[in-house]
Amino acid sequence: AALLSNNGNVLKSEGSYNNHLGLPLSLLRLTKKDELAVLEYGMSSPGEITALTHIAPPDIAVITNIKPAHLEFFKDIKAIALAKKEILNGMKSKGIAVLNGDDSLVREIAGKRKGKQLFFGTSEGHDISAENINNNGWKGTTFDLNYGQEKTKIFIPFFCKSSIYNFLAAAGVAYALSIPAQKIADQAKHLTSFSNRGGLVRLENNIKLIDDSYNSNPAALEMALKDLAKLPGNRKIAILGDMLELGENETEFHIQAGKKAAQLGLDLLVTIGPLSLNIAKGALASG
Template identity: 40%
Template structure:
């Protein structure tokens, strides 16, 4: 890892190096906070969690071949070098910020209320047509996950595509200080994390904290169909690009056509020409993700043909509208998280399924004082769609179920107190040939439902 000697690491995180003069000049080969992933020559950073304290594993990781560790504790007389710090979590962020500066890799930071992960995947797929791209894996998008993603960067990487997730004010500033994006993308401003951010204006304020750290010669890419983002006219002198379905945007799409669960066809118009493409994941929201990726492709010098190839190479990830075919069901695994905007998009896409169209839904978390009303609104919305059944679980989903019944008595609706109660009834309420959407906030752990249904023999 470039310039990551123990001496430089200690300076970067304001730590006290304790060890031999010879060892302080050695470079670490990797950095991890997981004692199970220690490799020879790495640096282990122990984090105090709710269930375990990484400091308890320091002896174990040194025996496994680690070069050094950070520690918030005085380790006494030991036969290995270590760096004493006040806070391991702050040290992780400080070291990541230092390391990114050593590599000078262009960074694309992606945030928004909905679609961060799918946009990140689409942007990475497009840019991979020309560059060696490192992207955020899984949900490593917070104040610990983003630094751990940065530590995966190596000198051969040419661009980093980093997802940046927040739930409160100040978090984006801390993330952006680490990443210092050359390009910032905001997908939309929706009803998400309202428990802390209060309303969409609060969401906008929190997300746009990123702007304070965008490079002066960088780009900002915004969803021009979002009223809050469309109102932004200037960002610290950077180049501003907007995308959407409205022709006023710099890059826009039309001739949109659903191909069922095979995806969405559309024509994308750019300043360098137009092209027809098939986005291989269903849902109208995927058109916006493709447009954001097209903007990024233009910024980094890709041709329209390269952008189209990248979009069409996109692969779904688990929990993010991942379609699983079994002998009994077509499962739409979209259970990683949920808020009102993403819930509506997924329910709309479910209409393209075959057989009975069934939604298995759970509570949406962190919606603040309007949580009951927002669940009821989703119920009314679902009732207006071409769906056959909605089976939902959780106390807030009682309002969702009531909204469906009021909107459309034709739709079969069942409400369960919790996820386990719903799971017990699945063999009775699902039928062979159903297309089944599974979606809820992460706290509901609806991935267990996906695992249960996926246990059927896959086609």
């Protein structure tokens, strides 16, 4: 929503207003001045996104990735993919799908869809892509943005790899709306993090805290740990809580997270919660 805001009035979902109650509440905030609405369609079981598309079928639908989350309610990750596909089935017939082309499951569910599709990612061959990525530590990230036939330099004030994909997804929406690349570049440098979602908090004595406490899943945690390991600093500490709704393999997911933390050479690992005790066990098992 922030990336599109210099192109008109934009309504965005507040917090996690992404279910059968939250979506209508967001829509009720629409006014005649709003030109765009950025809405979240969430799910934790099959059929939920279909119900949301009946309330508001999207003109542009975005799928950022498909990862092991909410597995407690699904047979496997392919079942999650099918549930996310519901937004493609329920969008307007002439709508545009903006999809993560680096995610094999996203490409799989998009394979048989009729209608316009735009792919984004960090590999070649996408409509929207980032190349020559340069992480400048705490200062942020720069890269070259391929934007259809245009190319421009981008700076985003974020240091997490996931932020690049989030930006590319938003840029894909901007491209679908025919917003010029330079407008995207100008707005990118002013972006800020949402509360509890990877933002930087500067404490006393030059201590830097990354607050990514809102939610997590195994893939997101692994990416966050890798980002932490690459950042400059005299001492790196990870404080990790339970990852919920992971189903019958929840113990193994936490053990593997601990092993990854140990392999990355973090200085201290603190775990909070009964499931996260397995993160500690995994880390100890890996030395």
